[in-house]
Amino acid sequence: MGAAQQSATGIGSENGTRVGPAGASAGVLQPHTVGERDMVQLLDAAGNRRHEDTFGPYVDELDAETLRGFYRDMAVVRRFDAEATALQRQGELALWVPVVGQEAAQIGSGRAMRPADYAFPTYREHGVALTRGLDLADLLKLFRGISNGGWDPRENNFHLYTLVLAAQTLHAVGYAMGIQRDAAADSASEPAAVVAYFGDGASSEGDVHESMVFAASFNAPVVFFCQNNNWAISVPFEVQSKVPLVNRAGGYGFPGIRVDGNDVLAVYAVTQWALDHARSGKGPVLIEASTYRVGAHTTADDPTKYRASAEEEAWRAKDPLQRLETYLRAEGLADDDFFAQVKNDGDELASHVRRATLALGGANIRQKFATVYAEAHPLVAEELAWFENYEAGFAAADTQTSQGGAA
Amino acid sequence: MKTMTIAKAINEGLRATLANDAKSFLMGEDIGSLGGVYRVTEGLKAEFGAHRVMDTPLAESGIIGTAIGMALRGHRPICEIQFDGFVFPGFNQITTQLAKIHTRSDGQLSAPVVIRIPYGGGIGSIEHHSESPEALFAHTAGLRIITPSNANDAYWMIQQAVSCKDPVIVFEPKRRYWLKGEVDTENNPGDPFTAHVVREGSDATIVAYGPLVPVALAAANAAADDGHSVEVIDLRSISPIDFDTVEASVNKTGRLIVAHEAPTFGGIGGEIAARISERCFYSLEAPAIRVGGFHMPYPVARVEEHYLPDIDRMLEALDRAFAY
Numbered sequence: 001m002g003a004a005q006q007s008a009t010g011i012g013s014e015n016g017t018r019v020g021p022a023g024a025s026a027g028v029l030q031p032h033t034v035g036e037r038d039m040v041q042l043l044d045a046a047g048n049r050r051h052e053d054t055f056g057p058y059v060d061e062l063d064a065e066t067l068r069g070f071y072r073d074m075a076v077v078r079r080f081d082a083e084a085t086a087l088q089r090q091g092e093l094a095l096w097v098p099v100v101g102q103e104a105a106q107i108g109s110g111r112a113m114r115p116a117d118y119a120f121p122t123y124r125e126h127g128v129a130l131t132r133g134l135d136l137a138d139l140l141k142l143f144r145g146i147s148n149g150g151w152d153p154r155e156n157n158f159h160l161y162t163l164v165l166a167a168q169t170l171h172a173v174g175y176a177m178g179i180q181r182d183a184a185a186d187s188a189s190e191p192a193a194v195v196a197y198f199g200d201g202a203s204s205e206g207d208v209h210e211s212m213v214f215a216a217s218f219n220a221p222v223v224f225f226c227q228n229n230n231w232a233i234s235v236p237f238e239v240q241s242k243v244p245l246v247n248r249a250g251g252y253g254f255p256g257i258r259v260d261g262n263d264v265l266a267v268y269a270v271t272q273w274a275l276d277h278a279r280s281g282k283g284p285v286l287i288e289a290s291t292y293r294v295g296a297h298t299t300a301d302d303p304t305k306y307r308a309s310a311e312e313e314a315w316r317a318k319d320p321l322q323r324l325e326t327y328l329r330a331e332g333l334a335d336d337d338f339f340a341q342v343k344n345d346g347d348e349l350a351s352h353v354r355r356a357t358l359a360l361g362g363a364n365i366r367q368k369f370a371t372v373y374a375e376a377h378p379l380v381a382e383e384l385a386w387f388e389n390y391e392a393g394f395a396a397a398d399t400q401t402s403q404g405g406a407a
Numbered sequence: 408m409k410t411m412t413i414a415k416a417i418n419e420g421l422r423a424t425l426a427n428d429a430k431s432f433l434m435g436e437d438i439g440s441l442g443g444v445y446r447v448t449e450g451l452k453a454e455f456g457a458h459r460v461m462d463t464p465l466a467e468s469g470i471i472g473t474a475i476g477m478a479l480r481g482h483r484p485i486c487e488i489q490f491d492g493f494v495f496p497g498f499n500q501i502t503t504q505l506a507k508i509h510t511r512s513d514g515q516l517s518a519p520v521v522i523r524i525p526y527g528g529g530i531g532s533i534e535h536h537s538e539s540p541e542a543l544f545a546h547t548a549g550l551r552i553i554t555p556s557n558a559n560d561a562y563w564m565i566q567q568a569v570s571c572k573d574p575v576i577v578f579e580p581k582r583r584y585w586l587k588g589e590v591d592t593e594n595n596p597g598d599p600f601t602a603h604v605v606r607e608g609s610d611a612t613i614v615a616y617g618p619l620v621p622v623a624l625a626a627a628n629a630a631a632d633d634g635h636s637v638e639v640i641d642l643r644s645i646s647p648i649d650f651d652t653v654e655a656s657v658n659k660t661g662r663l664i665v666a667h668e669a670p671t672f673g674g675i676g677g678e679i680a681a682r683i684s685e686r687c688f689y690s691l692e693a694p695a696i697r698v699g700g701f702h703m704p705y706p707v708a709r710v711e712e713h714y715l716p717d718i719d720r721m722l723e724a725l726d727r728a729f730a731y
Contacts (some may be wrong), residue, residue, distance in 0.1 A: 148511040159479075160511055164503045171504070174476020181482060185429075185459065207500075210469035217464055237452060371514035372548050374572035378600075379647045380548075 028053050039256045047326025056267035070264045071324050072342050074103035077127045080136050083353055090301045093143040099126045100391030101294030104320030105227045106268025113216040116192040120172035123161040125197050132158040137356035146363050164207035172196030173211045176220035193221040193278035201232025203238045216252045221278035224286040229293035234306040249286035261289030263321040293326045408591055414447050414584040424569050425455050434461040434486030444489055445584055471650040475505055478518040479579045481638035491526040492535025505574045506549030521568045525581035527668050529560045529715055531708040538705050540577055540668035544645040552645040553599050554578040556587030556620035567599040580618035602649035608638035611662035611728055616642035619666050626721035654686045661692035661726040666716050671699035693731035
């Protein structure tokens with residue numbers, strides 16, 4: 001497996017270059033050909049376990065309970081996603097960002113993290129949020145217009161969703177540099193790393209480039225986790241890049257791994273490897289998880305306008321849940337009772353999220369006045385005072401009106 | 408009391424911060440061994456180490472974005488943007504991320520990042536090296552913006568910016584870096600987000616900040632020769648603005664001139680004029696008058712003397728105010 005593996009990690013002799021055509025200058029670095037590169041896969045689309053030397057051992061040591069947990073997480077997130085989509089259709093959310101199809105990339109990478117590690121998500125990391133222990137109902141505050149955040153990131157080391165794509169990759173690198181500074185000040189501090197999530201669309205943003213430059217220059221303990229779901233709303237991956245994104249790692253001077261993003265075992269294993277690499281002071285790693293956004297970009301989107309249903313069907317055949325179910329059943333690791341229980345867990349989570357969302361109540365403009373600045377601010381205070389006076393005027397008018405009506 | 412230039416005062420202020428706050432550190436382009444293109448950080452890397460005075464890659468968004476991440480981890484980054492015109496690659500991180508993180512997190516997080524920006528013209532430099540973009544940032548809620556005009560404020564305001572729990576942009580008047588002044592290193596001048604009356608007068612008020620404070624003082628002196636008593640206010644803080652101090656002055660003098668190098672259209676002067684018109688309507692003897700740059704990109708150095716407000720431009724504005 002060695003040669004293919006080396007190519008997949010970008011660590012091997014080939015490492016981003018290939019021999020150019022005869023007559024080409026020896027000094028010319030030739031680009032990769034477009035198309036499939038070697039991809040780490042431990043569970044194929046049919047549910048067959050594949051042997052692999054570097055990453056396989058990370059999965060070999062997992063017990064049945066953990067493997068069933070991967071399935072459970074993916075299944076309940078899918079159920080949660082369906083409930084959130086329904087809530088949007090019923091007018092309870094302004095918008096929803098479906099995650100269906102990307103469950104393995106998110107559960108696999110999220111489960112590889114330790115509590116001391118820190119995740120910086122985009123706005124679609126609902127599966128990662130589950131692995132970090134968030135109450136998923138909190139995710140919906142953003143989409144219901146109650147909050148622009150919704151949870152305290154410090155409780156679960158899961159940062160707020162970032163909508164200006166790629167901005168969070170720099171925050172992730174900075175946070176990782178902060179971990180480095182803390183480790184330098186206290187050698188007994190627990191080693192930790194950061195996972196910076198982004199997608200194929202955001203990979204074109206300058207901030208991703210700058211974040212990789214900073215991460216490389218300062219050897220920051222960060223794992224860049226790119227979910228290449230092939231579509232940036234309506235624009236296909238080929239418009240973002242002519243080569244697999246993993247190839248870029250070589251340009252920055254750190255390892256890159258391309259992984260089957262619909263194989264939760266492989267994603268878990270490569271993320272473990274990358275986090276170990278980062279935590280041990282060896283610097284950043286780029287992971288490109290090849291996956292597919294089976295649903296729409298958001299509930300405001302219509303994929304029938306820009307892509308063929310045959311493509312969607314081809315990817316549905318690579319479904320991350322189905323292949324793990326096949327494997328668990330074939331190995332005798334899970335039975336009908338387990339899958340029934342998972343369905344029940346999903347329904348309970350969905351029910352909880354629906355109840356919690358409908359009970360959220362409204363937002364408070366006074367809370368917004370109170371959180372513009374951390375310290376007292378005269379302009380905010382003046383405008384709040386004006387607003388209170390203005391509102392009080394309506395209240396007084398209402399009182400007069402009702403008194404007049406009663407007389 | 409010590410006498411030093413504004414550049415040296417900032418350097419001393421940064422030295423005091425680095426010594427007093429173990430979580431603080433400097434980051435920016437060429438600030439380490441070189442000591443910054445204006446030598447404001449000179450000697451600090453040698454004294455505190457590369458860990459505390461960090462040369463970064465040439466990437467302003469990267470500087471601000473990673474500073475946000477480090478601040479979220481509890482560190483106190485002090486970023487240098489090399490020149491005013493080069494802040495724009497970092498504009499997105501400042502306005503959509505840094506300014507909003509406190510409110511986005513419903514008050515749970517704060518990112519007390521300090522951003523130092525040398526600004527303003529009058530140094531005969533090339534394009535992008537002489538701009539005054541402060542209004543673009545003042546328009547963004549969540550940021551605080553201060554600008555010292557003298558060495559004492561320069562020494563203290565940078566330290567006060569680092570102590571603040573909110574993000575603070577410190578606009579440094581680059582053409583006054585070599586202006587000397589007395590610095591009292593024992594007693595700070597109080598709240599940095601307040602204006603100071605730097606010259607008392609009774610007939611008109613000139614509000615200025617940063618590089619134009621010395622110009623306003625010179626104009627007031629010249630006006631005194633014509634028998635006019637002009638009060639000068641050093642605004643010091645551009646966001647928030649200390650309207651109370653300006654209001655009290657204009658209620659006394661009845662005339663307001665606001666001067667800045669930035670274009671008048673959509674600028675800080677317009678904001679002050681509008682608010683003071685509301686607050687001081689019955690005290691005003693003349694409309695508030697703005698003196699500032701024209702509605703053009705900062706011009707080439709050979710004509711910048713026509714663009715920048717000078718003593719005569721302020722006197723002309725005073726003449727108009729007195730003509731009502």
